[in-house]
Amino acid sequence: MRNKFLLITLSAFLLLTQAAFAFVNPDEQLADAALESRARVISKDIRCPVCEGQTIDESNADLARDLRILIRERLTAGDSDEEVVQYLRLRYGDAILMNPRLNKTTALLWFGPFAVFALGGAATFAMLRKAQKS
Amino acid sequence: MTMNKNITNILPLAVFLALIFTLAGLLLRPESVQMISKPMPPLALEGLRAEDIHGPALVNFFASWCTPCRAEHEMLKTLAEKNNIRIYGIAYKDKRADTEKYLRDLGNPYEKTGHDDNGxxxxxxxxxxxxxxxxxxxxxxxxxHHAGVLLEEHIDGIILPTLNELGMTDEK
Known part of the structure; x- marks a missing residue:
């Protein structure tokens, strides 16, 4: 019973902090709900260039706010989601994306850990087998 | 056999070192900024428009409230006065009166100064x-594109060589 209560309290707390993490101010929001939701989706994948590991959607930094406004302006002007992302990539590089796209330079980033894991696994396996034999 | 064993012993270390050097090389490589070799973005600021900028030249974003800007200001003045280099300033989110006072107090190295009020x-x-x-x-x-404060090593190491490559000479 007590555990259940704790669980509910914790969940509620987590939900509240989640809500508090969205920094989109009411005055930034677009009246057009469809555009606004597209802006939110884009913002959630754009890294704030001046904060560590935060998206512009959850940062209250000045630059993050300006970037959120810019995304909304470009969407309102008729840009596609891809065009907005391209605009930012051209200026801030791939590092602006929370999920870097897979290309030649980012291949190591995506597959490196698996390669290291496979290599380590193979080495461990070989060593264990050798130890078993002797 | 002993030879073989020696190799097995240092193999993990060798792989580890190779990994370190590769990753360090990748990390230390100057970040490829994608705007290089592209036309400068349009500028229509109060005080500075794109057509005002005649290259070879420097465009320097600054603000009176920014301490590193003060640190590099002397060097910008030297570049403008001694090396005869055109520098265009863009004041970022700065009050007019503050920018004016800043340039009055510290000297003005800029040909023209634009005001980027909304960023x-x-x-x-x-x-x-x-x-x-x-x-x-x-x-x-x-x-x-140099992000951050300009130090003497940046001026001598990249700024002046790039300007010289573009046909700017050191002579007045």
Missing amino acids: KAFIDWGLSGVPETFVIDREGNIRL
Whole structure:
């Protein structure tokens, strides 16, 4: 019973902090709900260039706010989601994306850990087998 | 056999070192900024428009409230006065009176000064802070983007060589 209560309290707390993490101010929001939701989706994948590991959607930094406004302006002007992302990539590089796209330079980033894991696994396996034999 | 064993013993270390060097090489490589060799973004600021900028020149984003900007200001003045280099200033989110006082107190190295009040030019030029400096060529393309404060080693190491490459001479 007590555990259940704790669980509910914790969940509620987590939900509240989640809500508090969205920094989109009411005055930034677009009246057009469809555009606004597209802006939110884009913002959630754009890294704030001046904060560590935060998206512009959850940062209250000045630059993050300006970037959120810019995304909304470009969407309102008729840009596609891809065009907005391209605009930012051209200026801030791939590092602006929370999920870097897979290309030649980012291949190591995506597959490196698996390669290291496979290599380590193979080495461990070989060593264990050798130890078993002797 | 002993030879073989020696190799097995140092193999993990060798692999580890190789990994370290590869990753260090990748990390230390200067970040490829995508605006290089592209025409400079449009500028229509109060006090500075794109057509005002005649390369080879520097475009320097600054603000009176920015301490590193003060640190590099003397060097910008030297570049403008001694090396005869055209520098265009863009004041980022700065009050007019503050910019004016800043340039009056410290001296003004800028040919022209634009005011980026809403930070639109700041994003359009791909900045993440002030100061940041660009080298613009004769055709109006960005040749160099230096993020952060300019130190003497940057001036001598990249700024002046790039300007010289573009046909700027040191003579007055």
